[in-house]
Amino acid sequence: MTCPSCWISFCSNGCASLAASSSSSHTPWSCRALAHLRTFAVADADLLFQANFLIAALNLAAVSSPSFLRLMSLQGLSSENPSPETLNLHSFISSVPPPKGLECGVSLEMTSALLAKDKQNAFGLMEPFREDKERSVRAYGIYPTASFFNHDCLPNACRFDYLDGPDGKNTDIIIRAIHDIPQEREVCLSYFPVNWVYADRQRRLSEDYGFVCKCDRCEVEKNWKDDDDDDAGEEEGMEEEDGDDSDERMNGSDDGDFPHAYFFVRYLCDRENCGGTLAPLPTSPDGMPSDVMECNVCGRLRKEEDLDGDGAEDN
Numbered sequence: 033m034t035c036p037s038c039w040i041s042f043c044s045n046g047c048a049s050l051a052a053s054s055s056s057s058h059t060p061w062s063c064r065a066l067a068h069l070r071t072f073a074v075a076d077a078d079l080l081f082q083a084n085f086l087i088a089a090l091n092l093a094a095v096s097s098p099s100f101l102r103l104m105s106l107q108g109l110s111s112e113n114p115s116p117e118t119l120n121l122h123s124f125i126s127s128v129p130p131p132k133g134l135e136c137g138v139s140l141e142m143t144s145a146l147l148a149k150d151k152q153n154a155f156g157l158m159e160p161f162r163e164d165k166e167r168s169v170r171a172y173g174i175y176p177t178a179s180f181f182n183h184d185c186l187p188n189a190c191r192f193d194y195l196d197g198p199d200g201k202n203t204d205i206i207i208r209a210i211h212d213i214p215q216e217r218e219v220c221l222s223y224f225p226v227n228w229v230y231a232d233r234q235r236r237l238s239e240d241y242g243f244v245c246k247c248d249r250c251e252v253e254k255n256w257k258d259d260d261d262d263d264a265g266e267e268e269g270m271e272e273e274d275g276d277d278s279d280e281r282m283n284g285s286d287d288g289d290f291p292h293a294y295f296f297v298r299y300l301c302d303r304e305n306c307g308g309t310l311a312p313l314p315t316s317p318d319g320m321p322s323d324v325m326e327c328n329v330c331g332r333l334r335k336e337e338d339l340d341g342d343g344a345e346d347n
């Protein structure tokens with residue numbers, strides 16, 4: 033179903049009327065802004081996503097001031113030297129009359145801060161996994177509570193979503209522990225697939241999140257030669273590891289150069305082109321932990337005892 037004013041598509045009439053309700057995403061203001069966006073020369077798809085984010089964020093100021101303030105409280109500051117893309121997006125958004133609640137207009141500082149919050153906090157919900165095709169992002173969302181999770185290149189929790197699952201249109205995300213987490217240990221996610229090599233991880237963390245990662249894994253991998261790095265996430269490299277001593281390696285007590293082999297063998301999905309992370313299904317209603325692991329990308333289920341030879345957990 034297509035909105036006749038801005039030409040945005042909805043999956044059904046119900047979805048369109050929900051979006052058009054007074055407290056939701058498709059208000060008269062956002063419809064006008066989206067129509068204006070169609071006439072504005074936006075250079076590429078990434079800028080278009082960001083322009084859509086700015087419209088959704090500013091619309092939030094009109095429909096729910098507490099939600100907008102919550103968004104503004106998330107990590108991500110305006111830049112002192114805005115990029116040409118930020119200037120371009122600001123020139124678009126400031127050419128739309130501001131929404132209710134922001135009558136004094138949208139400053140360059142606010143545009144820049146909103147874009148930083150988007151970059152540092154948005155979760156990309158992916159289209160369903162297919163072995164023969166690289167997945168692309170299906171939707172972006174900001175989940176302000178989940179935004180508090182910091183990153184670790186060997187995370188102890190991971191995110192599941194079921195956007196195209198049996199319930200349909202389910203935009204919830206679920207964070208599950210990958211293994212038992214010792215008391216007082218921080219719960220961390222990986223902001224991208226765990227099998228990315230050191231250089232790619234550092235680049236993404238520096239460009240999009242503004243920090244240099246010094247986690248245990250990076251401290252080991254920064255000393256690897258480039259060709260070692262290329263092998264890090266590949267199955268051959270992992271399969272060469274002997275499962276019997278991998279607990280010791282995970283604890284860093286081995287002087288080998290792949291102390292995280294245990295994590296890769298046990299918690300990385302080995303399905304072709306998947307790269308997902310495995311975590312146990314939720315506990316049963318009577319509190320019994322599940323021994324079935326689910327992949328957060330392809331959804332494959334596997335019994336814990338089938339994952340490796342020793343079946344032991346170190347935490």
Ligand SMILES: C[S@@+](CC[C@H](N)C(=O)[O-])C[C@H]1O[C@@H](n2cnc3c(N)ncnc32)[C@H](O)[C@@H]1O
Nearest residue numbers: 106107152153179180181182183184241242243
């Ligand atoms: C989604 S937020 C995470 C929560 C944030 N630390 C907070 O207090 O609101 C992402 C930002 O947290 C910081 N961050 C996350 N993981 C980090 C890490 N391992 N080391 C340093 N900073 C990290 C970076 O500033 C990053 O841009």
